[in-house]
Amino acid sequence: MSYTTxxxxxxxxxxxxxxxxxxxxxxxxxxxxPQAANQTDSTATTVAGLVTDFNALLAKLKAxxxxNNE
Structure with missing residues (x-):
């Protein structure tokens, strides 16, 4: 009998x-x-504001x- 761990x-x-x-x-x-910096909850009321918040989150995850930054 053999065992492979x-x-x-x-x-x-x-x-x-x-x-x-x-x-x-x-x-x-x-x-x-690694730990990403905290991203506060979005309070965006427009799609453009949400894009800004989302891109901030992506930047923190990359940092x-x-x-990957690709």
Whole structure:
């Protein structure tokens, strides 16, 4: 009988591979992940205002590294 693990560490501990499901429980803390700056709720009353608010959100996600700038 053989077993292949889905999760393992390699490269001298520099890389951890997770092939299964990572279940993060309530109260857990993840460190080192990028976070976008807060985007306030839109109060736009026109489509142009909503576009401005949406583009501000996209800019914050890109600045945090959560979206490519392509």
């Amino acid at each position: 889905k999760n393992y560490t390699t490269d001298g501990g520099d890389k951890t591979v997770i092939s299964g499901t990572l279940d993060i429980k309530e109260g857990a803390v993840l460190l080192g992940l 945090a590294g959560l979206m």
